[in-house]
Amino acid sequence: MTTATIAKPKAQQPVKGSRRVSLPVLLLIIAGVLVLTSVVRLITGAHGITSTGQMSTALRLAVPIGLAGLGGLWAERSGVVNIGLEGMMILGTWFGAWAGYQWGPWAGVAFGIIGGALGAVLHAIATVTFNVNHIVSGVAINILALGTTRYLSKFTFENAPQGSSKQSPPIDSLGTFDIPGLSSWLDTLNQKHWFLVSDVAGLIGGLVTDLSPLTVIAVALIPVTWWVLWRTSFGLRLRSCGENPVAAESLGVNVYKYKYLAVIISGGFAGLGGAFLSIVASNVYLDGQTAGRGYIGLAAMIFGNWMPGGLALGAGLFGYTDSLNLRGGTTNVHALILLLAILLVFGAAYLVWKKKYVPAIVTAVISALMFVWYLDTHEVPKQLVTATPYIVTLLVLSLSAQRLRMPKADGMPYRKGQGK
Template sequence: MTATLTPGTTRPATRRRAVPGWARAALWVAVAVVAVSYTSYATGLPELTASGTVQSAVRLGVPILLAGLGGLWAERAGVINIGLEGMMVLGTWGGAWAGYQWGPVAGLVAAAAFGAVGGLVHAVATVSFGVNHIVSGVAVNLLGLGVTQYLASLVFEPISQNPRESPPVPKFDTYSAYPFGEWLRSLESLQRVGISDAAGIIGGLVTGVSPLTMLAYLLVPVSYLVLWRSPFGLRLRSCGENPVAAASLGVPVQRYKYLAVIVSGALAGLGGAALILNPGQAGYLENQTNNRGYIGLAAMIFGNWRPGGLLGGAALFGYSDGLQLRSGETTVHALFYAATLVLLVVAAVQVYRRRWFGAGTAAVSAAVMYSVYWYTDELPEELTAYTPHLVTLVVLAAAAQHLRPPAAIGVPYRRGED
């Protein structure tokens, strides 16, 4: 039996099948990798895709990733967590203290516990007493800094003779995919366009990996499964979307908020431990977090409060940080060329979708990026040191139009309110 159209009727519009979010993310990752690979070839800078650069990016991205995961748990429950920086600071001290005494595993547990204490303070202030979330977060940051300075002078100064640093702390061992890693290194040394770039990137991901790094990346799918594929996660996210409706269905909103913020602090504390217990890191140093808690928060916002997007943001910030530490001004300057290529692809996609304003904005941004690259030889050293922070500002500005935070984030909730 076939359907016919009578006069005056219109043919129903066919809906295009939406591309899954993970597929879109994978495509954009591929675009970025190809852009960096071509930039490496065009500028003669193999350091852009070298395995050592990728290793540094992974190592430096782990604290940002863990801090961002902490922010994700808290904010999905409706609690803004500006205090991630202070919780990371507490984690650095706890990890160094217990790691020095009993080894890296004990340091990891202590870092999570110290961070969780910071989360508990934030939860008491915001959930129980209704303190403004931003004010409470700033207070936690100041409290974390002050407490660790006092504890460091009390505990570490008699040993290291310096109140601002700890004695050497034992590290986790590292593991490599042997002999796969050796084969990738040989391909990288051939310096073949595309092949060597891919070998360098993959080799950096499977070489010199610590258990803490493995744990950090494992927590991304775990967080997704818990928050999006379990009844517990549904209830927790409902507290961030509509706590009154959640309470009317029997969800203990305050209990879930408490739990989410404490888990948030523990994850941020693990991010602090990554600055202590991963190979290549020093022991405890005053101010060693260097605003990574805020960058983790930016990575979470860039990822639109989703674990997969957060992972991409942490990788981007870790890569920019690792590049400027290993290679200096010249290679960071080459990122303007890579950014130009990515923006041209963005402009082409916007034209295809007939979004003319977005296409024009991307094209103008590409012209600006290429002008900076063409008319300068390298970035000033003073500016290069702030590459991760500048990337944070640019990425947040670019992503601001497509963000969808939890509906009730930052809204005070009292039991029994309508």
Template sequence: MSAVTEPRTTRSVWGRWWVRVLLALLLLSAVADIANTPDLLSRGAVSASLRFAVPIVLAGLGGLWAERCGVINIGLEGMMIIGTWMGAWAGFQWSPWVGVLAAVAGGAVFGAFHALMTVSFGVDQAVSGIAINVAALGLGRFLSSIFFEGQPGGGISQSPHVGQIGNVSVPGLAEALDPIASLETPVISDIAEIVIGVTTGVSLLTILAAALVFLSWWVLFRTSFGLRLRACGENPAAADSLGVNPNRMRYAALTVSGALAGLGGAFLVTVASSIYREGQVAGRGFIGLATVIFGNWMPGRLTIGALLFGFTDALRTRQETTMTALLIVGAVVFAFLTVRAIRARNRGATFAYAIAAVGLGWWFLGFGVVPSEFVGFAPHLTTLLVLSLAHQRIRPPQGIGVPYRRSEAN
């Protein structure tokens, strides 16, 4: 019976997600028409969203690997910083692809160091992660003063020019869809713009990131290695009693976690830009951790969260009216949440959501302008809102953040 029921359950879950995606598309399309902001779903906005989302996806995957084996990796930010510096240094010395390999290696080393501190030496996981973040900032500046200062275009806070990873496009697809996109028909033209945006000028690292999402899902949920790793995150003592070495699995998971974060750093210097700059990571490691919680420790949902954050981040580079249109989106979303809270008879949530819906609607009708300071803060505000809305339905691994000692378990 279970063998028959499981595929139906999986199909129903995917069906619900497709319905949500369609409803979101209909909402954004309607808002773009009401607010007269065609740039909201343009191919440029979609392409920019991908560029901003990929580093967050990779950081989120790094956090997923770490937390699925029971270790909190707050050091993702520092591992991404090391990835940016290593990618810029090796990319400047040799080629961008060598820079990518160096960034992955640098991130993996710091991931293994996090494992050494937390697994072998018993250092608190949060303390170790914070130490890595602080050390990465200082190390990047120190190494830049040695290797970048005095080079053409380089300095103590930035690297010389680094080459970029190549882009690919689906031949003929943009030309075929351009007539449909130019019709300006709601939804249909928007879908054409989205398809053009995700198939034209796509970086090879973006394709690699998409493959890593699928690969992470397959390894973690369809292989015996992934089963052992997840068992160490749920109940390391039980896994140890069955012959699985939790410490060894955590070393492996944290090394992969650091490598993925380093790859996210490489993306920032070889795709999103062509140089290393101090402060370039800008909190993406922490936002990646937020996507892990938003995605309930699942790769696919994590990716959706990263795309959401990337979309709001990309709007900072678009027209100012595009950001204003999101006021309508926020008002509609909070109105929907108000109805759900009323049905659930949750008075506190009903009041909070209703106030938010009325406030956003009043802001749009009364002012219609989003201050530039708020636009810069939008990705971080989105992170806070998403976490506050998702906290009641999350199910973290039971052994997350808990150190394991075989002597204490016995």
């Protein structure tokens, strides 16, 4: 009698560099950056980098990026890559403006969600049902959305009062509000320009000043998403479809249903971000209004390692850099060059501690060049300020690429019964 030897499966080894940063370490890093920012502000006199107005603008600009990122998170956690976020945001801007102009801003919000969801349905049919390449389908959605909205604008907005083929008539505002007492006190404290205290006051003050109801809803969707995806059986099943759909199917999960739901919810989030742009951010629809925010939202999601908290930090970073362009940021960006140079010094020291000497030398050289740039100039060109959000997107993705851990089945084709 022969004995069959069954090899014991080896434990899966974690990917090098994929270990997540713990919450205490993350909070310590954020506190350290805030202290350095305060030091740089005092050295340069660029008090605007942590002003209440700067932070409030950053929050408003971060919301559509964060909503697009949440859309990408839902889709990719189910295993569907959603490059079409930009197109779904475009549909959200147009449908939100069209309905908002006729029936009021809240109707515009609802129709913006519906518009984004319609684009998501097309993406789900292509990728889930027909197994079309996810990137190809997403790019097609972006092109289709752009052409469709431009075509529809000629019939809806061109003949309307104060409208044109590239712009909608003005839409009624949802209104804004402050936290009574707290907002004015924090703003006063921020204007004292004290070390660290004023910076913290500016940061918190920006979060409680000139708020739109839609901003509050958007921020609340971040913890709601975390709770649904990581604390409910629905979220567990959805995430299992993005990790191992064959195993999920063997346990009775309807993979097709969960992928469809995730992609449609993804489009709804992106459409909500588009509606925010046309109703809250500018109160009109403009051709090209999204300006690549769907792609930046996707970058924020990747920077956040497919987690809601990290995504929120990424959206805040991109929103802050974008706000520099709106608030005369040449002086502020010049001050941030010094901050970046100092951070690179710490980065080089960390790499030396890790015994990665070649990257440490490269980082130190870049830091030195940044110091020279700062000392040799008094402000930066306006063109650089405009390009700052896109430069930061590239830098963040390149620096965080080694610590990413995407869902294992993300972007992979799936057919029911393929594991049999």
